[in-house]
Amino acid sequence: MEVRLVERAEDSLTLELKGVNLSLANALRRHAINEVPVMAVEEVLVMENSSVINNEVLVHRISLIPFVTDLDNYRLPETCDCNNRLGCERCVVRFSLKSSAVNEVITVYSRDMVLESGASIVRPVSGDFPIVKLAPGQALELELYVRLGKGSKHAKWQPGIVTVYDGESGTRRLYVESFGFLPPERIIIEAARAFERVVKDLKSAIEEAMRGG
Numbered sequence: 001m002e003v004r005l006v007e008r009a010e011d012s013l014t015l016e017l018k019g020v021n022l023s024l025a026n027a028l029r030r031h032a033i034n035e036v037p038v039m040a041v042e043e044v045l046v047m048e049n050s051s052v053i054n055n056e057v058l059v060h061r062i063s064l065i066p067f068v069t070d071l072d073n074y075r076l077p078e079t080c081d082c083n084n085r086l087g088c089e090r091c092v093v094r095f096s097l098k099s100s101a102v103n104e105v106i107t108v109y110s111r112d113m114v115l116e117s118g119a120s121i122v123r124p125v126s127g128d129f130p131i132v133k134l135a136p137g138q139a140l141e142l143e144l145y146v147r148l149g150k151g152s153k154h155a156k157w158q159p160g161i162v163t164v165y166d167g168e169s170g171t172r173r174l175y176v177e178s179f180g181f182l183p184p185e186r187i188i189i190e191a192a193r194a195f196e197r198v199v200k201d202l203k204s205a206i207e208e209a210m211r212g213g
């Protein structure tokens, strides 16, 4: 088995895989898309929303914004030991978003989110996502709960695009394009780790079955 880095661009990379069959390459691809946790807004408390956009649409729009993810200091809520529905400092990053229009129409952007508690590396991958327009007299006040999640639960937590295609002379190529949550190499390494855990669990289950039988 041999892996070679073919290209590394700003948000993407291509690996050449030698001696890796298609089903293995596809398993890695599926783990990258579905099992690598990244951060997005999971819960929104709407204190005030007098814009013309209803709460449901507003929350959906905000939930699709990718956040720079801190995988080393945060846990998935379902594996955190706090057992607190709102979460703790290990499983939630809180932001507030407060804005109002006085004399003219304004646009509220992702850059207007203010970190309330949590690691400062966690932030929207771009400050330029428009969220809502406010006309004079309209206001917005939200509390945002950013949590780790997986693409297998909801597409908003899908870390990027991953494709497998045939390379030269029987090799395969794996292309990873990150949406900005994590660097592309981290996505593929975490995918391999997730895959490794599945194989380990399978091995333990087989051993247990053998002992039991």
Ligand SMILES: [Zn+2]
Binding pocket: 077, 080, 081, 082, 083, 084, 087, 088, 089, 090, 091, 092
């Ligand atoms: Zn927690």
